[in-house]
Amino acid sequence: MADTTVLVVGGGFAGVTCAQQLAKRDVDVVLLDRNNYHQFQPMLYQVATAQLAAYDIARPLRGIFRHDKTVHFHRTAAVSIDPEARSVTTAAGSVLSADYLVVAAGAQANFFGTPGAAEHSLPLYSVNDAERLRSRIVNVLDATEERPELIEQGSLNFVIVGGGPTGVETAGALAEALRDVVPVRYGSIAKSAKVRLVDHGDVLLKPFSEKAHAYAADRLERDAVELHLGVGVKEVLPDRVILSDGTTIMTRTVVWGGGEKPADAVAEAGLPPGHGGRIDVQRDLTVAGHPQVYVLGDAANIPGADGRALPQLGSVAQQSGAWAARNILDQIAGKQPTDFRYKDKGIMAMIGRNAAIAEMGPHRHEVEGPVAFAAWLGVHAALLSGTRSKIDAFIAWGWDYFSKDRATAIVDQPDDARIDWDEDDDERPEFDAHRDDQEARDGGT
Ligand SMILES: Cc1cc2nc3c(=O)[nH]c(=O)nc-3n(C[C@H](O)[C@H](O)[C@H](O)COP(=O)(O)OP(=O)(O)OC[C@H]3O[C@@H](n4cnc5c(N)ncnc54)[C@H](O)[C@@H]3O)c2cc1C
Structure with a gap:
């Protein structure tokens, strides 16, 4: 001792x-x-959009410290x-x-006191959040396929609040899924699906350079994301969002990336x-x-x-x-x-396949496209290496995602896109995706 x-x-x-x-x-x-697991937040939106399963981005904390007799974990x-x-x-x-x-x-x-935001929007901070968002996306698609009249009620409007890296990356991944996967799975209703991104600032990715602001906006707009910049969210209701300029967007899916x-x-x-x-x-x-x-x-x-x-x-x-x-x-x-x-390794964002931006190092040398994506992979592989002994599968996933025309996994069979991490198969988190963090707050194990 x-x-x-x-x-x-x-x-x-x-x-x-x-x-x-x-x-x-x-x-x-x-x-x-x-929670009993360590999570890799940079890939939460890949779970939310069904490119990865939750257990691909989580590692059991007891497993990470299994050889360290002086570390005692309490859940x-x-x-x-x-x-x-x-x-x-x-x-x-x-x-x-x-x-x-x-x-x-x-x-x-941080909902900044926005009425209804805590109750009716979906933040993205944990694997449970990501799974909840994925379920919501699947649910609105399934329901709309059964009852196309729901489109009039905004069932296929996906509203992302926040134009920072979380909002931009989530909007990019969701737009990509709506473009590549949903038409195949859900047919004609897909053309009514729309991602809308709201931010009270005038630019996306504010901490980045002006060129990056324009790059992010251009990439998202090319994927048909509708940008509502310079307006805030006044209220979130169960079936709509009201913006500060009076606009009402009917929706059942509001993703909150508006601050922390x-x-x-x-x-x-x-x-x-x-x-x-x-x-x-x-x-x-x-x-x-x-x-x-x-x-x-x-x-x-x-x-x-x-x-x-x-x-x-x-x-x-x-x-x-x-x-x-x-x-x-x-x-x-x-x-x-x-x-x-x-x-300082710089700041970077992955807006979608073939669309990454990185401002590398303390002098913020700016790169886009494949080089930026390689930088993203390198920096995130370094983060992963703290909790995984092998990261080659992560790199392979990255290049596969980036370089080939590999379809995103379907939303109802997330295992299709599972990364084979090559290790610790017996070491999956005792991970109950539906065990809410609240349970741990109430007692824990
Ligand atoms: C969607 C998203 C995407 C991101 N993308 C990137 C990216 O691409 N690149 C990048 O560098 N950064 C990214 N970040 C930011 C990065 O993930 C965080 O900066 C980083 O995780 C912070 O590490 P941390 O250890 O401070 O907190 P966390 O990683 O959040 O860990 C905090 C831990 O504390 C636990 N905890 C919280 N409250 C309690 C409590 N009361 N009691 C016990 N345990 C508690 C939580 O369960 C969690 O395990 C992203 C963040 C998000 C949300």
Whole structure:
């Protein structure tokens, strides 16, 4: 038994990487997650549009740490966090405390108080969200095939809220499925299906360059996505969306990619909230006044080299997890923690087959098409490598998707598009796609 304990809340990129680095040393780690799996969020929309099955993008946390005897995983949600005591109260009712507390609980949808949005729209943050969206898409298509009159009620209008990477990538994948798959499966109703993307800003992919804004808009419009820019969503009702300019769009499928905020337990922990409600951390990733409390990844505003907060990206989360582990080990050894230095790999978005855009490295060298897609694959393969020993199947999937005219999987048989990851077949997550995160909040196992 080691002398020092570290409690890590959240088994995403940040929490897993931190625990993995600590596992190499003589430190006891308790890792909590409300789910029993680690998920690969960058490919959630491929699950939502049935290109992949849910278990292709999730890995069991117990499996990831099966050789690390000092990492103890608990499947339960943190319902409250006490930074003074470095303790967490879990949904199962226990109070866990440790010498160091690492908060890496990621983000959730922020509806910004939009009436009806929480009730009637579908966010995309977890495999359960992705499966729910896929089911909704299948349901509206099936129902419309039976009763074409539903088209008048907007059954085939798919509204995506948010023109950031999540909204743009989801709109691209959905438009592609409507173009390539739905006509084959559902015949003539397909021509009535329409993707509409709404954003109150004037451009898509705001953090990217002007050229990228135009590229994304052009690619989506070529796939018949209708752009509603410069308008916000005023209200979401069960059967329609009302926009700030008075437009009403009849729909049964509203995807919310309109913003994010940290998990409730993090927001309510009494830590200093900054932009986006995320916790402001110091350059060494600790919270001011709490030298043994770290907040990482999407839960934090992490200052970059220029002092501005780094974006919410997998590579920021992963690198911050590794850096926090190193700082904790330094602190245990009696040394000062050091300031986080992010190796900037750039920003990228995959809008669809043959349509990727990447601004690579700190100087944002911009590329499109095959080179951008290769960059996307490389960066995401690096993210995957933390939790999978073999990533060649991922690369093969990527090139297959990109370079060949391979039809997207049909929506009702997602296994058709299953990646053979070549490994861990006995290691699938004890993954109950319909076990909602809520259950874990209510108790956990
Ligand atoms: C649809 C989508 C597409 C994206 N695409 C890309 C992309 O292409 N490239 C890229 O770099 N980034 C992408 N991102 C962003 C990237 O996925 C995140 O920046 C990254 O996952 C953040 O890692 P994290 O560890 O901070 O949080 P997460 O990966 O969100 O992990 C947080 C973990 O905490 C758990 N948790 C939450 N609340 C609690 C609680 N109360 N108790 C216990 N556990 C809890 C969650 O179950 C989860 O496992 C995308 C995000 C989304 C949503």
